Amino acid sequence: MSDDSATVDSATVDSANVSNVANVANVANVVADVARIADSTNTANVVNTANTAGSTNFVYSANTDDSAAAVPSANVGTLAGFTIPRLGMGTMALAIEGRPASRDQAIETIHAALDAGVRYLDTAWSYYLPSRPGTGEPEDMGYGEYLVRDALATWHGPSEAKDEVLVATKTGWLRTLDGQGRYGWQADARPETMIANAKESARRLGVDALDLLYSHCNDPQVPYEDQMGALKQLVDEGVAKAVGISRIGNEDIETAHRILGPSLVAVQNQFSPVHRDPEHTMETCERFGLAFVCWSPLGGFLDPFNEHLFDRFREVAERHDCSYQRVTLAWELARYGRLFTIPSARNPREIRDSFQATELTLTKDELAYLDGNA
Numbered sequence: 001m002s003d004d005s006a007t008v009d010s011a012t013v014d015s016a017n018v019s020n021v022a023n024v025a026n027v028a029n030v031v032a033d034v035a036r037i038a039d040s041t042n043t044a045n046v047v048n049t050a051n052t053a054g055s056t057n058f059v060y061s062a063n064t065d066d067s068a069a070a071v072p073s074a075n076v077g078t079l080a081g082f083t084i085p086r087l088g089m090g091t092m093a094l095a096i097e098g099r100p101a102s103r104d105q106a107i108e109t110i111h112a113a114l115d116a117g118v119r120y121l122d123t124a125w126s127y128y129l130p131s132r133p134g135t136g137e138p139e140d141m142g143y144g145e146y147l148v149r150d151a152l153a154t155w156h157g158p159s160e161a162k163d164e165v166l167v168a169t170k171t172g173w174l175r176t177l178d179g180q181g182r183y184g185w186q187a188d189a190r191p192e193t194m195i196a197n198a199k200e201s202a203r204r205l206g207v208d209a210l211d212l213l214y215s216h217c218n219d220p221q222v223p224y225e226d227q228m229g230a231l232k233q234l235v236d237e238g239v240a241k242a243v244g245i246s247r248i249g250n251e252d253i254e255t256a257h258r259i260l261g262p263s264l265v266a267v268q269n270q271f272s273p274v275h276r277d278p279e280h281t282m283e284t285c286e287r288f289g290l291a292f293v294c295w296s297p298l299g300g301f302l303d304p305f306n307e308h309l310f311d312r313f314r315e316v317a318e319r320h321d322c323s324y325q326r327v328t329l330a331w332e333l334a335r336y337g338r339l340f341t342i343p344s345a346r347n348p349r350e351i352r353d354s355f356q357a358t359e360l361t362l363t364k365d366e367l368a369y370l371d372g373n374a
């Protein structure tokens, strides 16, 4: 998470498309940073890259000696001005129902992600649990965002590496608890709520401007144009450097693109073997040059799903002697050069395992088999 305005980048671009001074400055800074790290510490981390679609000529280096795996260039991408591995971490499972009882374990899990090389942390205004029936008491609010803030503040990685971390949050959704003890979600994307909550998110995360702010959903009670108008106002006021949209269809992407122009950099939609983007929103992202960020990339943990949908992933995993979760994430990364995947984890082991998907190359035949086309 960086406060440096030189990293502000209004579009999702690869280096071949770099067209504005901020982008050039950012890529140059990043390359200089990497050269410095390589000089001073770990030359083995430096990889020469080919310029593949959606990735960059950039060279990424992990920051600790024990996690020194280099991320192949095809699995590095640019999002909201950050050139980072395309495998980040979702922090929802650390903040809502089922979250670790120990806050220290949650912080340790985020530290393990950063040590492994994760540079994208995904949170939301709504990642909290109401302690009593209703939408939450003041002491409930902000659990997830404070967790991310505190994990970054206490991480012992190199200080410059903290500026490489893209923190994304979301606005326009709340949690609920009913009288039977069941948790739920409730859209509230009235422009005034979206704006007030986004400003609160910035305060909670301890930044002047959010790196990336998503609208969490399309609230059916509010015209989508008005919801996008709220995002635009937040960009114009400098509260968010870049914006994204979530849980939406193709028509919404077109509306958002029309209203937000180059400030719109990402779509966060469900994608996994359980939900294969039936509306083909990934293709619309490609058409507009937007990043596609997969939510619940391993099928999620809140709702049950058919485990057999992972059978082929288990078979391929056996051949690679790794977890089927790692194969699933590698299959996702191979789909689109501007795809980012953000698995949750509730302990360090899971995120270390998942991050290794950035180094797993699947053959064309394996990808076709996993697509169900074999």
Ligand SMILES: NC(=O)c1ccc[n+]([C@@H]2O[C@H](COP(=O)([O-])OP(=O)(O)OC[C@H]3O[C@@H](n4cnc5c(N)ncnc54)[C@H](OP(=O)(O)O)[C@@H]3O)[C@@H](O)[C@H]2O)c1
Pocket (backbone or CB within 6 Å): 089, 090, 091, 092, 093, 122, 123, 216, 246, 247, 268, 294, 295, 296, 297, 298, 299, 300, 301, 302, 323, 325, 326, 342, 343, 344, 345, 346, 347, 349, 350, 351, 353, 354
């Ligand atoms: N925009 C939206 O509306 C929206 C909606 C949902 C999620 N999201 C985002 O997407 C992120 C990920 O989605 P998700 O939390 O629904 O679930 P997910 O990433 O699909 O993961 C589901 C579960 O898989 C298990 N797991 C993860 N890595 C593993 C590994 N390497 N080996 C074995 N098991 C592993 C964990 O469960 P156990 O701890 O039980 O092992 C994890 O909670 C969220 O954190 C959030 O940031 C966004």
